[in-house]
Amino acid sequence: MAESLDRTDLKLLALLQQDGRASVQTLSEAVHLSARATLSRVRRLEERGLITGYRALLDRAAVGPAISMFAEIALKDQRQAASQRFEARMAATPEVVACYLVSGRYDYLVRIACRDLAQYQALINAWLEDSGLSIEKIVTNTELQTVKEFSGFPLHLASPGPA
Numbered sequence: 001m002a003e004s005l006d007r008t009d010l011k012l013l014a015l016l017q018q019d020g021r022a023s024v025q026t027l028s029e030a031v032h033l034s035a036r037a038t039l040s041r042v043r044r045l046e047e048r049g050l051i052t053g054y055r056a057l058l059d060r061a062a063v064g065p066a067i068s069m070f071a072e073i074a075l076k077d078q079r080q081a082a083s084q085r086f087e088a089r090m091a092a093t094p095e096v097v098a099c100y101l102v103s104g105r106y107d108y109l110v111r112i113a114c115r116d117l118a119q120y121q122a123l124i125n126a127w128l129e130d131s132g133l134s135i136e137k138i139v140t141n142t143e144l145q146t147v148k149e150f151s152g153f154p155l156h157l158a159s160p161g162p163a
Contacts, residue, residue, distance in 0.1 A: 017152030
């Protein structure tokens with residue numbers, strides 16, 4: 001990020017993380033700028049790639065899926081081409097709601113949402129049978145309860161530039 005964020009940018013980002021549908025008027029009142037200046041700043045944050053999109057947060061219990069699993073996945077082949085094939089498959093699998101390359105005992109941590117255990121089992125069996133994915137091992141952890149869901153990045157860690 002070449003250009004630093006000032007306190008107003010950080011406040012706008014925090015407000016939009018809390019409510020992506022906040023009106024420009026509401027935002028402008030919160031940051032003490034005109035609506036035009038506020039909209040200009042939001043558009044600049046979007047153009048710079050700091051805001052990558054807006055989404056609705058859904059009540060998972062109301063719409064399903066019934067289970068959430070965390071799969072720790074180790075690959076047999078550590079070469080870049082194997083990792084790229086694996087990552088492309090994860091990105092194309094609708095049940096994969098998040099996938100992270102990590103350090104440690106395994107290579108990837110994958111969060112998966114399925115209707116039931118049978119669907120999950122079929123999914124990971126298909127992955128294991130696909131030699132192109134080069135999966136050595138999958139260790140599964142079942143989510144029992146969500147204690148805290150992702151609700152935005154901690155912007156207090158960013159150091160604001162001059163206002």
